[in-house]
Amino acid sequence: MAEITQTFDVSAPTPIVWAALQDVPALVPCMPGAALLQVDGDTYIGRLRVKVGPIAAEFEGTARVVERDEARHRARIEASGVDRRGGNRGSASVEYQLSPVDAGTRVALLADYRLRGPMAQFGRTGLIADMSAKLTREFAECLRHRLGEGTASEPPRSEEEP
Amino acid sequence: MTEARRIRLTVNGRPREVEVEPRTLLSDVLRHHLGLTGTHVGCEQGSCGSCTILFDGAPARSCLVLAPQAEGAHIETVEGLAGPEAEAIRRAMHEAHALQCGFCTAGIVVSLVSALRDGIGQDEAAEQVLGGHLCRCTGYVNIRKAITAAWKQGANP
């Protein structure tokens, strides 16, 4: 289990950023190793490949937008998948909150990862926490570039509670 | 390739040949293809040392060697250990009651025999070499006694 928060600022105004965030298929490429296989309303069927050194897993599953509060610019996505080859099961809850700042918009990401199976039982290193942090960091970094059309902006700051 | 490969190796002085999947562990080759079940498998994580064999003369975990890595290698297992050092270690372990359930014993015999052959010091053997083996029965006390006895004897045969 790992909880990671990431916040970053983009120069675009909040409504624009909000709109952009609603286009999930367009965001998928920002998730390293992720691929969208099928869309069904607010449910997205996809695949996520993760690899840390020799350790690799390929999760197939669904992501659903479970909360969308246009007014407060807040939404939560829940995803869960199975790594058929490795017998791992993963689930994640990603929440984002937009707030206007003078420079544009502040994006706060809160991701909560849960893993079951051999990978979760690999005790020694802080592997899972590290993997999740890396995923979220790269996702945030990519979002920042897209949403801010590459304009200079605050690099993501992150905290973790592994 | 995943399909079986022909592996040639020398085991206890005899040239042997097996045809196995490349993922086959050397411990399984020895035990289940060559019938040398004296080498025991205690963890397949490289931690317990029960499966220790001599790989080109040096102690190694046979559970951490893939069959193809042993192509052309000279392997010695507990069954093949002979000579004064081997008998000295066996006698010392018997007389000191250095084994109980006996499962980890083969690996320990292999490591200690090679240490005695290579002229490794007694303390090094009792700390470093024995340190690479887990035993759940003896608390190691009598194994160290056996090392003391064998090394004393090795010094003046």
Added chain:
Amino acid sequence: MKPAPFDYFDPSSLQEALELLADLSWDASLLAGGQSLIPMLNMRIARPSALIDLRRVPGLDRSDIGADGIRIGAMVRAASLERSVASSDSAPTCLRQALREIGHPQIRNRTTIGGNLAHADPASELPAVFVALGGTMTLVSKDRGERSVPAEEFFQGVFSTAREPDEILVEASLPTYPGRTAFVEVARRPGDFSLVGACVAAVLEELVAREVRIAMCGTGDRPRRLREAEAVIEGAVLSAERLRELADAVSAGVQPRSDLHASDEYRRAVAGVMVRRALERISGVPS
């Protein structure tokens, strides 16, 4: 606990190995000594579709300890380097000490220097030594040829390095270091991965320390130089309280993570202790 199936290749030349690696994409693993990889294969945590065994690649198993430093082929076994280092007077003490902390003799007879470094286990001892002494990794790929990466840039995270998927680590080298060095670690049992390990180097004239190098393992996702801490004693006269200041700076400078075996607070505090003890060892300053 048996490995999942994989394709196995044992190329007989570096060129052949590089071509295979280039073709097989992200899902191939390189096999050196296998003492870290094979346990992961057995537990099926690692399940590469292909293994490329470097066992038959010529020229990777030579090491050379000379006046201009140490060059170690990727396939040199820890045990054999241990022997060459023991018989050399120019090899740094910390290397000898760190080598003896790698597992047990039965493991060191198989494990290779290249495999140990490329695996980049954050608790592993050797990477800290290479970071502290400013070592260099030589990487080769089919398309881009050879490049050198400083150890500090090579290690990038848990099991993660600067090695591109199509690259092979062929050699690791250490420059000569003019001063004294020491590697000190705390582990729960002899031979276990370090909870915290410190590699320390300093040139000492009287009790003035120069060229100070400090790198830790077990205190984060990779071994790191602790420059702020180094600065605390660089050019200074070593004394008991100076070393205590240093210990505090070390503790402040590391970002350890909690795991089963120790909390981040523990690692933070003990990191300072290890560095202090290592310096006491090489300087003779009593605590």
Added chain:
Amino acid sequence: MSPYLGIPVPRLNDDKFLRGTCRYVDDIELPGMLSAAIVRSPVAHGLLRGLDRSAAREVDLVLGPEEVRERTGSVPVAWHLPMQRQLERPLIDERVRFVGEPIGVVVARSPYLAEDGVDAIVPDIEELPSVADIHSALAPDAPLLYPRWGTNVVIELETGDEADTTDVVFADADHVLRCTMRTGRLAGAPMECRGIVAVPDPGTGRITIYTSTQAPHMVKDQVSQILKIPHHSIRVVAPDVGGGFGVKDHIYEDELLVCLAALDVGRPVKWVEDRRESLTVTAQARDEEWDVEVAFDRSGRLRGIRVHGRRNSGAYLSIFGGGPLATTGSTLPGPYRWEAVRLTGQVIVTNTTPTGAYRGFGQPQAVYIRERAVEMVARELLMDPVELRALNMIRPEELPFTTRTHLNYDSGDYPAALRRAADIIRSAPEPPEDGRIRGVGFSSYVESSGVGPTAGSRIVGVQVASYETAIVSMANDGSVRVRVGTCSHGQGHETTFAQLAAEQIGTTPDRISLVHPDTETAPYSPYGTAASRSVALAGGAIVRAAGRLADKLRAIAGELLEASADDIVLQDGEAIVAGTERRVPIAAVAAAGLRGWPVPSGISPGLEESYVHDPDNLTFSYATHACQVAVDPETGLVEIERFVVVHDCGVIVNPMIVEGQIHGGVAQGIGGALMEEVIHSEDGQPLTGTFMDYLIPTTGTIPDFHIEHIETPAPHIPGGMKGMGEGGTIGAPAAVANAIAAALPEVADRLTRTPVTPDLLWHLLQD
């Protein structure tokens, strides 16, 4: 003076282990044999819908929940306590309750392919919220593992003195010490994992089972009951067994599934547990929390001890159920006089690996609680902990002594062991000045061993027969076969039992062989080798059976030598007319006895004698352990520098083997005190599935020991032996913890959990 007893006879069966010709389960290869792998739950709690096997190719058989449920009865709990909510459960239930719970079996041509098959199967499980520790399991809104109970508490236990009588003692005492203690979860971790080869005989419907077990007859009973196979169709053989320590005292779901699979494919099927399974699925132990109160007077007199325990049972009650908690209760008084002893406790189910028997079985907890508390009391009174113990110890002249918990201590001199251990450790040379802090701690206990009498088992609710039978027979050449139901797996019975028989029959131990544990030849013994019982129960039976055989031999020899049987002495393989030169080899006597003539009238032909041994009491070994540690306060690393054991296990048959048992037992105790702990994540994922994460002692962590024996025979056991196999593990953790506390008085009162890891100790030293 006996020629064979009390002698360090080197073990008779070492050679095969030293040369690799021994045979463990995984060494058995049979024609046409297939391999099995177990399908396990990846989640801690959920509704089990089935298995998606669509992707499982290259397998010969898959059995899932449905097929298994159709054909199996329920798995019984063999220890029934009052207020126990679980007496049995299905082999595969409608829901999974811990990670690793078996939910199916795959059979294929090799273990590699069988594991591929397991990988290809995706369990269909609807995940439920889980609880991984006793506190979340007791929370008012906790998810329930067995909703129909309305609670996660499976047993509520109350033993010893009544609440009110205990209150009176506590009210009258000068002081009451209160604290909460915790013993970490342990794994038995024998070096050989579990394993089975199941060999069906389609022609006769019989099945032969080779399995790594401490109790072949228990396995047979369970296979018959759970798989509904008649007893006479089952044969169970224990080959060489690579350690048990309690975790191999019964058969597990895994082995039962393999038997089913073998019957289906009609071919031998082998399954060998891997180390991850051994450390995450095989029954675990301890994992308890205790509220402890000790009432005492200014004078140092111990008055009462009152504890409330919370035991983490894991997903269900394993075979011996709440037995460990009950045993903690009965052994709580230890070697001291108390006016009141009371234990209440709860056994709590959680979504973790089931806990069961492991060396010590509840007694290490009793000793840890009591002996830690006793040294806390000593510290509070500024008394020497040795003097405090001596003041309260039962004196030799008070024995036999009945405890507040109704144990009848047999014989010995408890204070003598304490004094001697203290003298030895305190005469140790001054340690070097190395910046580390030294401390010495003690632990005194009475080991309840030789389990033991049928009457006792009946009272406490154990459903398993606990007497032992020995059959001793002599062949024409004078060689002797000894058959018992206990099952040596490292304890050296092959040697010890031979010495016992040799002593009676007057022939050398090497002429006596212990028959390999096999339900076809061994007398019934479902309890097997466990609970420090083999030498007292089976050994006592051998003394009697061999004695009967010796009487018969003397009678026949008398006939041959024309002397009175009473004048015949059996020694060194001969029958001799006392004080004469007239003698005849035992072989000649044997030949006559087996031929049937010449034998005296009234003596039946044949040379096979048996004895059923059901003593009227347990045996009570005792000891004091003394330990010196060196603590590095900056790293929290603890080194055991000295360890002293002064003990009494009655008549010692083979001192070398007894000391070996102490070495191994203490080493396991030290492991539990300093480094061993099974850890589950908060959502029930086991995190200690390797020997890199579950740390057992290596040679560097165990010092040489100083051991001294006191020998007070057990008055009620033929031969006078007392069981002692668990003593080291029972006493050591408290001695180690007390030594650390003595080294660091500033943390002594907060040092209340095991294991004492460097991290834990460092944290205690910080605040």
